[in-house]
Amino acid sequence: MSKNGFQSFAAGMIAATSVLSATFFLSGNAPTADEVALQKEVTETDVKDYLAKSGQMTITNEEYETLIKAKDQAANKEQQKATEKTAETEVKEQEDKPVEIKKYSVQIREGMTTGEVSDLLEQNGIITSAKDFNQYLIKGNYHREVQLGTFEVMQGMSFEELTEAITR
Template identity: 35%
Template sequence: MTSKNLRGFSAGIILSTGILAGIYYTADTDTESVLTDESVSQYLSEKGELAISKEEYNTLKTQTAAVPATATEKPKTEPVKEKEEEKVFQMTLTITQGMSTGEVCDLLKKGNIIKDSGEFLKFLRSNNLEGAVRAESHQVNSKMSFEEIAEEITSS
């Protein structure tokens, strides 16, 4: 960059700064809205809200504090639910050549065989089984542990 170009660039920056400063200081900024009781009550009615005085608030606060906590709680009458049998999901997992281990984990998650594909992928990686997954069909179900699923999909 030559010195003439640099001077021209600097002059442009100074000129644009001057124009922006002139606009900033001459702009009409007296458009402050005045907050009135009418505008507040209109806003509250539009939002479906209610305004109360400090005195009303304090009386409500003391009344609420005076009521014992046990009186405000509803008695629990819900019957105790017996533990439902967990539904067992089964699927035939078909692994094709070229599928990544992450894709296999996602298929297991979609089939409700595992709850977290990331955890299963970490398990495979930590046991050096990520590259041992075999491209074929495997029978798996949701009762199987990570170890059992890994043994199924890595054995031939």
């Protein structure tokens, strides 16, 4: 671009800026209809009328707090009743069920380790932890006294009773 082209461009920019500035400052700051609506103060009656039209109502903070407390109390009562019913049901079910004690004939063969015997007892529901029973046998040096044969054991026997049964 030539020197004259730049000068013309600059003059056009100055003229456009002047026109926009004059329009802005001379137009005044008359508020629009939206601004007038926003500036109007909303009164309590306006709010109540709006709520009534939309099928709602107002309550005070005190009324709200009272309603919340009543709701919490009702929920607590329901939960307490449900807990009591559950407890009663469990007690009745336990009373109605005959207690079944599992019996098992464990057969100890030559070459079996105490770990294998413990696993058999756990698999058949006689003990809850094969690892714990095996450690009990080893710590008490009972693992050397385990006898070959078939032994009757029952669910609920203590480790000591089980050890006595298989070591004779």
